[in-house]
Amino acid sequence: MTDILATLSRDRIFYLFVAPFAALTILFGVWPILLSIQVSFTASATALRPNPTYVGLANYVAVLADPIFLASLGRTLLYTLLSVVANLAFALGFAILLDSRLLKRGSLFFRLAIFLPVITPDVAGYVVWRWLYDRSFGALNAFLTMVGLPPFGGLSSFDTAMLAILIAELWHHAGFYMIIFLANLSIRDRALEEAAHLDGATTWQRWRYVILPQLRPALVINSVYALIQFLKTFTVVVVMTKGGPNDQTNFVSYYAYQLFDQARYGEATAMATILFAIVIGLSLTAYRLGDREPGQ
Amino acid sequence: MNDDIRPNRLLQALAYGVAIGTSLLFLYPYWWMLVSAFRPTRNILSAPLRPWPETLNFQIFSEIGRIGGVDLSTYVVNSLVITTLSTALGVIVTALGAYALVRRPKAPGFSLVRYGFLVTIMYPYMLLVIPVYLVMFKLGLLGSYAGIILFLALGPLQFFLFEQFFRKIPNEVIEAAVIDGASEWQILTRVVLPMAAPITATVAMITFLLNWAQWFPIMVISRSPDTYTLPVALLSMNSELGSNFQGIMALAVLTTLPVALLFLFAQKRVMEGMAAGAVKG
Numbered sequence: 001m002t003d004i005l006a007t008l009s010r011d012r013i014f015y016l017f018v019a020p021f022a023a024l025t026i027l028f029g030v031w032p033i034l035l036s037i038q039v040s041f042t043a044s045a046t047a048l049r050p051n052p053t054y055v056g057l058a059n060y061v062a063v064l065a066d067p068i069f070l071a072s073l074g075r076t077l078l079y080t081l082l083s084v085v086a087n088l089a090f091a092l093g094f095a096i097l098l099d100s101r102l103l104k105r106g107s108l109f110f111r112l113a114i115f116l117p118v119i120t121p122d123v124a125g126y127v128v129w130r131w132l133y134d135r136s137f138g139a140l141n142a143f144l145t146m147v148g149l150p151p152f153g154g155l156s157s158f159d160t161a162m163l164a165i166l167i168a169e170l171w172h173h174a175g176f177y178m179i180i181f182l183a184n185l186s187i188r189d190r191a192l193e194e195a196a197h198l199d200g201a202t203t204w205q206r207w208r209y210v211i212l213p214q215l216r217p218a219l220v221i222n223s224v225y226a227l228i229q230f231l232k233t234f235t236v237v238v239v240m241t242k243g244g245p246n247d248q249t250n251f252v253s254y255y256a257y258q259l260f261d262q263a264r265y266g267e268a269t270a271m272a273t274i275l276f277a278i279v280i281g282l283s284l285t286a287y288r289l290g291d292r293e294p295g296q
Numbered sequence: 297m298n299d300d301i302r303p304n305r306l307l308q309a310l311a312y313g314v315a316i317g318t319s320l321l322f323l324y325p326y327w328w329m330l331v332s333a334f335r336p337t338r339n340i341l342s343a344p345l346r347p348w349p350e351t352l353n354f355q356i357f358s359e360i361g362r363i364g365g366v367d368l369s370t371y372v373v374n375s376l377v378i379t380t381l382s383t384a385l386g387v388i389v390t391a392l393g394a395y396a397l398v399r400r401p402k403a404p405g406f407s408l409v410r411y412g413f414l415v416t417i418m419y420p421y422m423l424l425v426i427p428v429y430l431v432m433f434k435l436g437l438l439g440s441y442a443g444i445i446l447f448l449a450l451g452p453l454q455f456f457l458f459e460q461f462f463r464k465i466p467n468e469v470i471e472a473a474v475i476d477g478a479s480e481w482q483i484l485t486r487v488v489l490p491m492a493a494p495i496t497a498t499v500a501m502i503t504f505l506l507n508w509a510q511w512f513p514i515m516v517i518s519r520s521p522d523t524y525t526l527p528v529a530l531l532s533m534n535s536e537l538g539s540n541f542q543g544i545m546a547l548a549v550l551t552t553l554p555v556a557l558l559f560l561f562a563q564k565r566v567m568e569g570m571a572a573g574a575v576k577g
Contacts, residue, residue: 004404011403013480014396021393021450022409027435028447029416032427039427048430094318102311112560113319115567116326119559121509123527124551127534127544128329137541139328142344171322176570183571221575232420235512239531253422260426272423280418 033276040269047265059270068247069255069271076231076251079162083230087170088222091177092215098178099185111182115175122172126239129168130155133240155241161248165236172236173229177222184218185211220290224283231279329552332545340541357550360543363529366521372550375508375525378441382448383503387496389449394458395488399470417452425513432517439519447517448507453573454499460572461495462488498569501562508555526551 040059042052063069094114098107117125132138133154141151153160188211196210234253237243243250243258252275260268327347332340333356334349361368397406416424428447429438437443465488473483511527518524521532530547533539559566 011400014400014403014406017392017396017484018406018409020389021396022412024389024446024450025409025413025416027431028428028450029419029424030412032424032431033416033419035430036423036427039430094315097311097315100311102308103315106312106315110315110319111567112563113322115563116556116559117322118570119505119509119555119566120326121511121527121551121555123509123511123531123534124329124548125325127530127548128325130534131332131541131544132325132328137340137344139324139344146345171325176574179567179571180574183568183575217575225574228418232422234422239534253420256423257426268426272420272426275420275423276418279420283418 036269036272039265040273042266044264044266055266059266060274063267063270063274066267068250069252071247072250072252072255075162075248076233076253079166079233079249079251080227080230082162083166083169083233084223084226086166087174087177087226087230088219090170091174091222092181092219094174095178095181095185099182111179114178117172118175120172122235123239125172126168126236129164129171130240133164156245158245158248161241161245165233165240165249168240169230169233169236173226177226180222181215181218184215188214216290220287223290224286227282227286228279231275231282326552326556329545329548332542333549335542337541356542356546360533360540360546363533363543363547364521364524366524366529368529368547368550370522371524371526371529374523375527378444378448378514378523378525379504379508381441382445382507383500385445386449386451386454386503386507387500390451390454390499391458391492391496394455395462395484398459398462413450413455416450422512425516428513429516438517439523440517441523443517444514444523447513448510451503451506453506453570454503457495457499457502457569457573458492461492465491498565501558501566502569502573505555505559505566 039047039052041054041056043055043058046052094110097103098110103110132140133152135141135151135154135156138154140154144151152164154164155161192210192214193206196206201210232253233251234257237249237251237254241249243254252271256268256271256275259271331347331349334352334354335346339346339350357368363371393409396403397410400406432438432443432447435443437446469487470483473487478486508525509527511525511531514523514525515528515531518528521529524532526547530544530551533547534544
């Protein structure tokens with residue numbers, strides 16, 4: 001006990017340093033999360049009263065029995081899978097291209113062009129994309145018509161809405177994954193490649209067996225980041241589709257927000273908790289898979 | 297690397313073709329936005345692909361002088377004030393917090409703070425904002441600049457960058473100062489902070505860019521458009537029926553241009569910083 005007191009008094013200046021950080025973390029992180037979990041066990045109509053009515057797991061049962069939620073969850077997972085693969089493939093491909101000896105000049109320009117959307121306010125970027133896809137204003141369909149191709153349904157067609165927002169989100173996010181691959185490529189051991197080359201390895205073999213294994217850290221980090229990123233897809237839906245057409249882009253974050261807007265607090269927070277559990281579960285799985293692979 | 301395979305000419309041309317083509321596709325939305333901001337809506341309707349405006353007319357910026365009953369200048373000032381203050385506060389609070397957590401990882405309670413923070417950043421951000429509304433209500437901060445600025449102050453990238461930097465300071469440096477009889481306050485202000493100047497500049501720059509783009513917490517914490525920033529104003533203008541297309545593009549330009557220029561000015565710092573902050577996470 002005295003030991004602890006002695007430590008506390010010796011380290012009191014560090015407690016002073018950490019206090020504002022801890023206060024903000026608790027006020028705007030831990031407290032709202034706990035509040036959200038608490039609200040998920042109460043009846044919506046009483047959720048905001050001082051003495052809410054606790055209903056146990058009723059909200060979770062209602063959410064898991066809600067066909068709109070289940071469909072929304074399915075589409076969220078599908079969209080996440082497609083987005084993670086598309087973004088990582090694009091980012092890795094472009095990073096390899098920029099890193100290769102084929103491009104002697106202009107590498108900085110290419111990098112800036114792909115990264116600029118990352119720091120562009122997402123609302124502004126998606127607003128522009130929304131209108132690019134527009135049937136009457138949009139440049140995209142005007143271009144397709146000009147070159148004699150069939151028009152792209154974009155955001156208004158059930159079949160293409162998900163693809164349309166996937167492209168817009170790839171534009172916004174892929175540059176971030178690209179610079180992580182580039183950072184990883186720049187610290188790789190080039191002597192290994194030379195050795196492989198002397199041993200007669202083909203270009204493909206060098207990539208597959210020498211370079212790709214060294215990119216594992218970037219692959220793991222990017223997979224986890226992208227998973228978290230796309231599971232919570234929200235802004236692009238608010239700006240571009242409002243969940244439509246016909247619920248095709250009504251992902252879990254957006255659906256939960258709509259319920260919140262209709263004062264269905266209990267179900268909205270139950271959904272938030274479920275999504276939180278999925279995010280944590282999938283991220284940990286991705287880390288595990290990344291760590292377990294042999295050959296490092 | 298000494299390589300005896302000379303890059304194939306054809307392959308090289310192909311690589312340049314792909315790189316230039318993709319880059320131009322990524323940049324085209326900016327060009328289209330900029331051109332559309334200077335073209336009357338009916339002209340865009342008749343020729344969406346026109347590569348430059350008919351005339352260079354800045355009239356539209358006075359036409360969107362009031363949006364949603366609030367002056368455009370209010371949104372601009374809000375954006376500048378909220379972004380600058382939340383960045384300054386965030387940098388100071390995060391630097392001090394990360395420093396304390398790195399120097400005394402075993403102090404009672406410190407690992408709880410760290411875990412609390414890590415759990416917070418794992419929580420789906422958009423769904424965190426909803427209960428934050430309730431917290432702001434309880435704290436009486438709803439509709440206030442203070443509430444918005446306090447909420448925007450913390451972010452994962454900022455924390456990881458500082459944590460990573462402080463971990464790399466050699467123990468000997470600090471021990472030498474202790475032996476010389478320096479207090480912890482003196483160690484911080486005379487030894488650590490001077491070393492941390494470059495990383496602080498990087499974090500400040502990145503935080504500014506990220507906070508400028510924020511919209512959802514600002515919309516939720518606000519009680520009226522009086523505390524909206526440019527992205528929030530842009531979103532509400534875009535959601536209106538019978539949209540003023542040219543006005544939307546002009547507002548998008550105003551929202552994008554400041555951070556795009558800032559980024560181009562500090563691109564190396566920003567890209568290296570964001571990669572480093574992510575690799576730690």
